[in-house]
Amino acid sequence: MVDIATRVWNHKWKIDPIVRSLIDTDFYKLLMCQSVFRNRRDVQVTFSLINRTKSIRLADLVDEGELREQLDYVRSLSLTRGESTWMRGNTFYGKRQMFTPDFMDWFEKLRLPPYHLEKRDGQYELTFEGSWPEVMLWEIPALAILMELRSRAVLRDMGRFELQVLYARAMTKVWEKVKRLNTHPGLKIADFGTRRRHSFLWQDWCVQALQEGLGDAFTGTSNCLIAKNRDMEAIGTNAHELPMVYAALADDDTALRRAPYDVLADWQAEHDGNLRIILPDTYGTPGFLSGAPDWLAGWTGIRIDSGDPAEGAEAAIRWWQSRGEDPTTKLVIFSDGLDVDKILELHARFAGRVRVSFGWGTMLTNDFIGLVDGDALAPFSLVCKAVAADGRPTVKLSDNPNKAMGPAAEIARYKRVFGVGAQERVEVVV
Amino acid sequence: MVDIATRVWNHKWKIDPIVRSLIDTDFYKLLMCQSVFRNRRDVQVTFSLINRTKSIRLADLVDEGELREQLDYVRSLSLTRGESTWMRGNTFYGKRQMFTPDFMDWFEKLRLPPYHLEKRDGQYELTFEGSWPEVMLWEIPALAILMELRSRAVLRDMGRFELQVLYARAMTKVWEKVKRLNTHPGLKIADFGTRRRHSFLWQDWCVQALQEGLGDAFTGTSNCLIAKNRDMEAIGTNAHELPMVYAALADDDTALRRAPYDVLADWQAEHDGNLRIILPDTYGTPGFLSGAPDWLAGWTGIRIDSGDPAEGAEAAIRWWQSRGEDPTTKLVIFSDGLDVDKILELHARFAGRVRVSFGWGTMLTNDFIGLVDGDALAPFSLVCKAVAADGRPTVKLSDNPNKAMGPAAEIARYKRVFGVGAQERVEVVV
Known part of the structure; x- marks a missing residue:
C-alpha cells in the first residue's frame, strides 16, 4: 500500500x-x-x-x-x-x-x-x-x-537499479570489513564518520550495521542525532580547535608555549574519567609530552590523530612510564585515517600494553572507492x-607537515616556540 | 511515516x-x-x-x-x-x-x-x-x-543487516552479469527463472534489473504475473510434457514413433510465427530431426534444452540446410543451464548464422552461490x-541420460523405437 x-x-x-x-x-x-x-x-x-x-x-x-x-x-x-x-x-x-x-x-x-x-x-x-x-x-x-x-x-544520472546496486556494493564492502574485524576479539570501535560521510542516511546505515555486526566491539557513534535516535552511546572528547584558538590568543611566546596546557586545565575543571583524553599533536607530540605538567600524566588517555600512529602510541607509552604511570591502565584512541588493516595492525601491536580504542571515520562512512566510473565517489580531504x-591567525602543525596550516611566518614562530624539528610527511588521503 | x-x-x-x-x-x-x-x-x-x-x-x-x-x-x-x-x-x-x-x-x-x-x-x-x-x-x-x-x-536465523547484505551481494552478482552481457551487442535474453527462483520478490527484482540494465537486449519474462504487473512481454512456447503424455498414450510402437510429431501438428493448428518452436530432445534430437516431416522444417525455430547446446544448434543448422531452409532466418532458443559464460560463448558462435535467443533460468533468479555458509542457498535440481x-508411465530420454526418466523397461523400449544410440552424460546442476 x-x-x-x-x-x-x-x-x-x-x-x-x-x-x-x-x-x-x-x-x-x-x-x-x-x-x-x-x-x-x-x-x-x-x-x-x-x-x-x-x-x-x-x-x-x-x-x-x-x-x-x-x-x-x-x-x-x-x-x-x-x-x-x-x-x-x-x-x-x-x-x-x-x-x-x-x-x-x-x-x-x-x-x-x-x-x-x-x-x-x-x-x-x-x-x-x-x-x-x-x-x-x-x-x-x-x-x-x-x-x-x-x-x-x-x-x-544513475538509473534506479544501478543506484540500488551501487548501495548494495557499498553495503557489502562495509559488511566485509565488519566480518574481518569480528575475527579479532577485544576490539573497541566507534563511528567518527559524520564530517566526511557519503550521506546522512548512509552513515545511519553503517552505524546500525556495525551495531548488529560487531556487537560489544561497537562502542557508539560520534553523531549525536544518530546516538539519540538509535539509543547508542555518543562518543567524543575534544579537538584541535581548542589549542589553536587558545594559542592564537596568546600575547607572547611564553603564553603561547603554555596555551595547549591551559586548554586542558580548563577541560580538567569540567571533565573526568574517559573524557580526560589528551590530544597532543596540535604543535607536535614530542614537545607537547616532554613539556607537559605532571597532572596531565594522570589523565585517562591520549588520542593519536596525525603522524605515524604506532610511533605516537609508543611515545605516549614511554611518556607515561617516564612519569611513573602504568600504561596498561591508559586509553589510546586512534582516529586518523583508519581502515580495517590499520585497525587490526594497531590492535595487534598495542592490545594488552594499553587500553586500545578506535574512532573510525571516513573509510567507514564514505568508502565508495572503486564503485563508480572514474572513482567519482572516492572520499577526499x-x-x-x-x-x-x-x-x-591560527596555526596548526600536527605530526604531519601535510596537515600544517597557518601563515608561513607564524608556522615558523610556532615551530621555534614548540621546538618542532624534522617531521615525516604522510600523505593525507581523507 | x-x-x-x-x-x-x-x-x-x-x-x-x-x-x-x-x-x-x-x-x-x-x-x-x-x-x-x-x-x-x-x-x-x-x-x-x-x-x-x-x-x-x-x-x-x-x-x-x-x-x-x-x-x-x-x-x-x-x-x-x-x-x-x-x-x-x-x-x-x-x-x-x-x-x-x-x-x-x-x-x-x-x-x-x-x-x-x-x-x-x-x-x-x-x-x-x-x-x-x-x-x-x-x-x-x-x-x-x-x-x-x-x-x-x-x-x-539471520540478522536484519546480515540479510540486507546477503541481498546486496546477490544484487551485485546479478548486476555484474548484466554489465558483462551489456558489452556484447545483439543479445536477446528472456527470464525463464520462475520455477527455481529464490523467491517471488527476488525474481521480480531480477527481471526489473534486467529491463533497466539490458535495455533492448531484454525481451521479456516467462512469468505471466510479472509480465502483467510490469507491462513486459510474456515469453514461452511448449515443453516436454506434451510429447511425454502423447507418447504414453500411444497404443503401439508405430503410434509412439509418431507421437512427438502429432504434438506439433496439434500445435501448428493453433500457433504460428515465433510460437512455432520445435523442442526436439524429448526422445533424442538426432532421431527426431531425421524422422521429422518436411512441414516441421518450415517452422520458425528450435529450442535446445539438453545435451551439448552448441552440438544441438549445429545439428539443427545441418538439418535445416538438408531440408532446403535458410538457417539465418531461423530462431534458436537456448534454455538449458545458462549463465553468462555460456550465453556469450553460444552467442559468439551462432550470431549471424541463426537468430539466437536465450531463456535464462535458475542462474538468473537463484544465484546465491557462495553467499552463505555451507552454500546452503545454492540452487538445486x-x-x-x-x-x-x-x-x-511416461518416459523422457532427452539428449542427456542424466535427465532421462521413466521405468527402465519403458526407457529401453523408447530407445529402440526412437533409435537412440550412445549419449553423452552431462552433469545436471540446476
Whole structure:
C-alpha cells in the first residue's frame, strides 16, 4: 500500500535537506562548545572551509544555488524539545547533566550565524565569522553538506537499479570489513564518520550495521542525532580547535608555549574519567609530552590523530612510564585515517600494553572507492577549521607537515616556540 | 511515516503466501494448458515432484505444516478479474485473443485439484492426480513454493543487516552479469527463472534489473504475473510434457514413433510465427530431426534444452540446410543451464548464422552461490513432471541420460523405437 500522505508530503519539499538537526553533529563539538561557552564565549573567530584535495573541483561539481539552500536550511534550525531533553537528561560517559542548565538555555535559543560564500578557482570559499561558540557549530554541518552534495552530483544520472546496486556494493564492502574485524576479539570501535560521510542516511546505515555486526566491539557513534535516535552511546572528547584558538590568543611566546596546557586545565575543571583524553599533536607530540605538567600524566588517555600512529602510541607509552604511570591502565584512541588493516595492525601491536580504542571515520562512512566510473565517489580531504581568533591567525602543525596550516611566518614562530624539528610527511588521503 | 494500516494488515496474515496468483506461472504452461484443453482435456495424468539433488534433504529443511499451508493457499486461488482481462485482452507474440473464450471460461472457474504429500527418506513425495489441464498447472507453483520455503528455512536465523547484505551481494552478482552481457551487442535474453527462483520478490527484482540494465537486449519474462504487473512481454512456447503424455498414450510402437510429431501438428493448428518452436530432445534430437516431416522444417525455430547446446544448434543448422531452409532466418532458443559464460560463448558462435535467443533460468533468479555458509542457498535440481497418463508411465530420454526418466523397461523400449544410440552424460546442476 502506498502511504499517500508521505508521498504528497515529500513532493512538497522545496529541497531535500541534508542536515536536519542541530545535533546532527559530532558529540565533541557540543562538549567543546560548552567549554568555550564557559571559558571564552566572547572570542571572535573565523572558520573556513579548506579542500585539501585540489583535484576535486567542488565548485564545478556542486551547484551554488543548491549549496546556499542547504546552508540556509541549517540556519533555520533550532534545537527541538526532544533534542534538548536528550541533552539535558541523557547519561554521557556515565555522567548525568553533562550539559549545564545555563549552556542548554543558550543552546536552545541558538541559530547558526551567517556564512560567506564565494567561488574561486573551481573551489568554494566558505567562511563563518562571529562568536566562537556559535561559529564552531558550523564545522560539521558545512562539511556534511558539501560531502553529500558532491555525492548527489555524482549519482544524479544513475538509473534506479544501478543506484540500488551501487548501495548494495557499498553495503557489502562495509559488511566485509565488519566480518574481518569480528575475527579479532577485544576490539573497541566507534563511528567518527559524520564530517566526511557519503550521506546522512548512509552513515545511519553503517552505524546500525556495525551495531548488529560487531556487537560489544561497537562502542557508539560520534553523531549525536544518530546516538539519540538509535539509543547508542555518543562518543567524543575534544579537538584541535581548542589549542589553536587558545594559542592564537596568546600575547607572547611564553603564553603561547603554555596555551595547549591551559586548554586542558580548563577541560580538567569540567571533565573526568574517559573524557580526560589528551590530544597532543596540535604543535607536535614530542614537545607537547616532554613539556607537559605532571597532572596531565594522570589523565585517562591520549588520542593519536596525525603522524605515524604506532610511533605516537609508543611515545605516549614511554611518556607515561617516564612519569611513573602504568600504561596498561591508559586509553589510546586512534582516529586518523583508519581502515580495517590499520585497525587490526594497531590492535595487534598495542592490545594488552594499553587500553586500545578506535574512532573510525571516513573509510567507514564514505568508502565508495572503486564503485563508480572514474572513482567519482572516492572520499577526499575536506576540513573546516578555525583560521583566526580575535583577528589573529591560527596555526596548526600536527605530526604531519601535510596537515600544517597557518601563515608561513607564524608556522615558523610556532615551530621555534614548540621546538618542532624534522617531521615525516604522510600523505593525507581523507 | 509508518503506514499503520499496512503494518496491521501484514500482522493479520496467517501465512506469508509464496504463490499468490494462478498466473504466477510460466507463460508456456498457459499456452500448453489451452492446447491440452482443446485436444486432450480428459486424459488423466499424474505429476510428481522429483528432487534430482538428493543431498538436499528437503523434508528435513522444510516444515511439512508450512508446506501444506502454502499448497492449500494455492488451492484457494482463482483467476482474478484483472488477470482474466489481461489474458483475454493482451497481445501475446503479436497476436490478439491468444486465449480462446471457451478456454478462458473454463480457466476462470478453475481451482487447482488436491495434492498428495508424504515424507520419505528426507524427501517429500508430492504428487497431483486428475485431468491433464488441471494437474499440469500445479508444476510451477509446487516448484516455486518448495524453492522459496527452502530459502526461508536457510534465512530464518539471520540478522536484519546480515540479510540486507546477503541481498546486496546477490544484487551485485546479478548486476555484474548484466554489465558483462551489456558489452556484447545483439543479445536477446528472456527470464525463464520462475520455477527455481529464490523467491517471488527476488525474481521480480531480477527481471526489473534486467529491463533497466539490458535495455533492448531484454525481451521479456516467462512469468505471466510479472509480465502483467510490469507491462513486459510474456515469453514461452511448449515443453516436454506434451510429447511425454502423447507418447504414453500411444497404443503401439508405430503410434509412439509418431507421437512427438502429432504434438506439433496439434500445435501448428493453433500457433504460428515465433510460437512455432520445435523442442526436439524429448526422445533424442538426432532421431527426431531425421524422422521429422518436411512441414516441421518450415517452422520458425528450435529450442535446445539438453545435451551439448552448441552440438544441438549445429545439428539443427545441418538439418535445416538438408531440408532446403535458410538457417539465418531461423530462431534458436537456448534454455538449458545458462549463465553468462555460456550465453556469450553460444552467442559468439551462432550470431549471424541463426537468430539466437536465450531463456535464462535458475542462474538468473537463484544465484546465491557462495553467499552463505555451507552454500546452503545454492540452487538445486528440482522438477515436477508428468509421470503417468491414463495409467501408463511416461518416459523422457532427452539428449542427456542424466535427465532421462521413466521405468527402465519403458526407457529401453523408447530407445529402440526412437533409435537412440550412445549419449553423452552431462552433469545436471540446476
